[in-house]
């Protein structure tokens with residue numbers, strides 16, 4: 001049995017190396033069950049502080065770890081994040097001026113079907129980055145949402161083939177409503193455009209006085225702008241509505257990036273944003289990508 005009453009405290013020692021402040025010291029990948037609104041998130045958390053005292057041997061990891069428990073008391077909000085960061089700095093007085101928190105997790109929320117009275121869950125990967133430094137409190141949200149994109153060029157090429165087939169099939173026939181109606185529902189549509197599952201990665205910076213985390217507003221705004229969010233429960237009526245939505249929202253990656261850009265510009269309470277859309281092409285084995293930003297550096 002160890003009869004010594006004091007434990008060696010290496011972190012409290014002075015470093016024997018030349019003085020060197022460090023930008024970030026802490027822990028990455030701490031598992032923490034959190035809540036965003038009513039929804040649980042199995043989060044991975046990175047917690048750190050700067051080590052501004054270049055001669056201090058180390059920070060006190062356990063103090064950061066224990067401070068994280070506060071995040072579990074209530075749904076995530078700017079106020080709880082700020083409180084935890086203040087705690088980080090309070091427990092590292094004389095050592096640190098900057099405190100950092102990064103969260104990653106899947107936000108599992110119910111989404112309704114397009115037509116049928118059904119619903120299902122979708123997992124939206126999100127990130128949350130908070131920093132407290134001498135310049136103030138900084139908050140950045142990140143969100144990934146999946147949607148379908150149908151190539152407008154492919155759609156035009158397909159329409160041209162349909163016109164050519166129409167010219168061939170009706171070259172020697174008078175135009176008759178019933179015949180044309182039947183032709184449209186059978187052999188007439190000889191070509192279809194290609195579509196792909198696509199991703200929008202959105203990052204936004206909030207003002208330091210923000211009092212809520214507008215993940216849902218961001219999500220709803222971006223999905224409405226794109227018009228073709230991937231679905232959960234799908235019956236045939238929903239699939240048909242989805243086909244219509246795709247036909248009415250033909251998109252290059254440039255179009256998708258511009259749509260989300262306009263949607264975020266119109267959203268209040270955002271200081272700046274960065275958007276990247278990726279269309280995982282079914283025409284190519286590589287992706288089509290576009291990015292755009294506003295007040296972002």
Ligand SMILES: Nc1nc2c(ncn2[C@@H]2O[C@H](COP(=O)(O)OP(=O)(O)OP(=O)(O)O)[C@@H](O)[C@H]2O)c(=O)[nH]1
Nearest residue numbers: 008009010011012025057058059060061062063064
């Ligand atoms: N600073 C630092 N600590 C580490 C590292 N790896 C593991 N630890 C351990 O993290 C543990 C917690 O450190 P402290 O928070 O200083 O623990 P403590 O001295 O019991 O707590 P306080 O009395 O509050 O300072 C210690 O046992 C360290 O050895 C590292 O790379 N850097």
